[in-house]
Amino acid sequence: MPMRYTQFPKKQGLYDPQFEHDNCGIGFLAHMKGKQSHKVVQDALHILRNLEHRGGQGDEVNTGDGAGILLQIPHRFFKKTCIESGINLPNQGEYGVGMLFLPQDEEARGACEKELEAIIAEENQELIGWRTVPVDDSMLGNAAKAAMPFIRQLFIKKNDYKMTEVDFERQLYVIRKRAEREIGSKVAEEESFYFTSFSSRTIVYKGMLTTEQVNQFYLDLNDQTFESAIALVHSRFSTNTFPSWERAHPNRYMIHNGEINTIRGNVNWMHAREAKFTSDVFGKDLSKVLPVVDKDGSDSSMFDNTLEFYH
Template sequence: MGFYDPTEVRDNCGFGIIANVNGEPRQGLISTAVKALDRMQHRGGIGADGKTGDGCGLLLQMPEQFFRQFAEKKGWQLSKKFAVGMVFFSRDNDKRETARQLIEQELQRETLAVTGWRKVPVDNQVLGEGAKSSEPVIEQVLVSAPPGWRKKDLERRLYMARRRIEKLIPNQEELYISSLSSLVLVYKGLMMAADLPAYYADLADSDMKTSICVFHQRFSTNTEPRWPLAQPFRFLAHNGEINTIRGNRQWAQARAYKFQTPLLPDLQDAKPLVGLSGSDSASLDNMLELLLAGGMDLFRAMRLLIPPAWQGDATMSDEMRAFYEFNSLHMEPWDGPAGVVMSNGRHVACSLDRNGLRPARYVLTRSGVLTIASEVGIWDYDEQEVIEKGRLGPGQMMAVDTYTGQIWYNDEIEDELKQRHPYKQWLEQHRRHLIPFERSHADKLGQRLYDDETMQVLHKAYLYSEEELQQIISVLAKDGQEAVGSMGDDTPTAVLSKQPRLLYDYFRQQFAQVTNPAIDPIRERHVMSLSTIIGREHNVFNEASG
C-alpha cells in the first residue's frame, strides 16, 4: 500500500441534505440530490481513468412502498415492520456464500425472518477501471420483524446482529454492510456523482421516493478510494477531520463497560463499540449509532458528541451551561473541524463544530423543501420561491422533523434540551469544587503545609524539576493562570533519557496541527483560551519565518 496508513484516514468533502419538510416522499428529491452531488464534483478526487471517484452516495429515508411493491411482485410476504440491508459482498463465490449464510444465521438468532435476497440492479459500465477492479457484488436482504415489534425494537436487534457479523468477518473487502435498518437506506460507491443513478438503477426508478436525502462527495487527502469508505455512512456524512480521533477511539474502548441500557442487555457483546480502523467519519458514525441504539435521541446525541464552545460563552444561560457541563463529564468532544449532516429516518439535521470552519448554508422554499449544503448553487430553485436563507454558525445545529413538519433552529433545540432534566440542580448537589484562595479561612492564609525537608522529598518523589517549579508552578501560584510557551519540546523521550522520569512520561500525547484559516483572537476568544491563541500565533510566526 506504499505510504498508506489506515490509522490516518481523514477527508475533506462536500456534503448536504435536502428534505421535504412535510414528510411527503418524492422522487424529485433524489434527482435533485444527484444534481447537487454533480455540482460538488470539485470537492471529490478523480482517478487517472477519469471515471473512478473518491466516493459519493445518498442516504435515504426508507422507501417502504418501493420494497413492498417489489416483494408483492415476487410473491413474498413482508411483515408490518421490516428492514432492508444493503450488503457489499466479495466477488469470490465461496466467501460470498459463507457471508450470506452468516447474515441469515445471525438475523434468525434475533427471531427475525429473512424474507428474501434482492440483487441490486447495477451497470458497471459507468465505472472507471479503478472502481471496477474493487467493485463488490451488491445485494439487499429484506428482513421481517415479528408481530408487535416497534421500529426502535427492530433497530436495536439489527444493530446487535450486524455487530456480531462484523466481528466474525472483520475484513470489509469480504463483507461490508452499508446499512441494515428499517429507517434508512444507503446507496454509495466509487462512481462519479453524475453516474450514481446510472450505476444504481433504483435511484432513477420513478417508484423510488423519499422525503429525506443526505448526500456526500468525498475527498480524501491521504487514502486510496475504497467502496466501504464512501459516504454517507449508516446515519451521517461528515466534512472535515476529527483531530481528536485517536483519543476518542481510546476513550470509547476504555469506557465501553459503562455503556449499559436495559434496552440492549447484551450490548457488551458488540464491543468494540467504535471502529478502531477505517476513517474518522466512520468512527463518529459508530458512536452516533451506539447512542441512538441505546435510546438517546438525535439532538442529545449530537450535542454530546460535538458541543459548541460553551465554556467561554458569556451569553449562554446557566441552565444551558449546566447541560453542556453535565455532558462533558461523560464524554470528550469529537473535535473538528467538522460539519456533519445526518438522519435517523425521521429527523434530518446539520451540525457544525465549535470553530465553524466548515460552511453550511441553508435555503427554505415555499414548496417546503429545505436544503443545507457546504456551498450555495447546488440546485436551481426559483428565487421567488425562497422563504428563508441563512447559514449555520460555529457550534450551531439545525434540524427538521418530517413527521410533524417542524423546523428546529439552534435556540429551539437548546431550549428543548436544557428543560428535560434539572442539570443545574444535579451539578450543585453532586459536584465538588476546590476552594479558591480568596475563600480560604483567614487562619490558614500564609501558613505552609510542609517544611523544607518534606517539600524536597515530595519534589524528588514526583520528579518536579527546577524548570517546572519556576516556569509553570510559580506562574500558576502568582498569576492564577497557565504558563504560556511554544509547542517545542527538545527534551529526550523518556525511554532515551538519562534522568529519572515518571511512568506517564513514557506515553506521549499526539498533537494535531491542521491547515485551517487563521483564527481571529478577539472574535474567537470564546472558542480558545488566551494561552492557546498566543501559542497558535507563535507557531504561525515560526512557520512563516522558517
C-alpha cells in the first residue's frame, strides 16, 4: 500500500524534514577509469527517468518543464553518422560540435546559418558541415510542439594542429558569443537561436521534455555507438521562470537544483565590472565575449555563463 502523508515524516536516518524543498532533480555518473561506453549513457537515462517526480508539468502530462543530458562528444557515433551526411570528421579532439536550436522557418533558419558560417570564417576556423538531428516528436504535448525549435549540429575543424584543447575551446566560445549577439538579436521572438552546447569535449541534448521523453525524442541517444565516460542529467521544476526549450538543463557547464536568491545583485556587479576586464588569454578577443551574462536566461544559466567565462 502506498505511503500517504498529510505532513512531513518525522526525522529518521539521513532524512530531516527541515531540509525539505521543492526543486529540480539532478544526477551525475562517471566511469572511474574514464572508459567510454553506451552503458554509461543508458544508466544515466535510467537515473533521469527515476527523477520524473522532481520535474514539473503543466496541464499536459506530455509537456515537461524540461529534461536533458550532458555527455562527452561521441566520436565513434559521429564518425559513422556524419559520413551519411557527407561530413568527413578529423580525429577525436580535432573538431568541435555545436548543438543548435534554430528557427522552424526555413528562410529564417538559412539566414542564421549563413551568418554563423561567416563568423566562423572571420574567426579563422573551418566549417566541416551541418547535420540535422533526427528526432521523434510524436509523444510531445501540444505546448512543447508549438515551441519546438529546428535542431541541427555543426562541425568545426581545428584550424591549427598546434592549438591546445583549451585554446580551441576558447575559440569556440568566442564564435558562440559573437553569434549570440550578432545573430540572436535579429531572430523573431517566437523563434529560436540558441546553442545548447558548442565544444570539442561535451554535448548537450535537452528540451521542453519529460524525463521519459529525452531518448524517445532524441534518437541519437539510443545508438549503441553513442558512448561517454561521464553524464549529467537534469529534470527541471520551473519555480521562478517559465519553461522553455532553451531553459531546460543541463547548461553547458553545470546542472542546478535550486534558486539563487542573490542573482540580480551578482549580475549587476558583473556588468559593472566588465569595463575594467583585462585578459592575457582572450587578448583582443575579450570584447567579443561581452557581456558575459545573458540577462534573459534563468538564474542557473546566468551562473553557468559566469562559470564558463572564468573557466
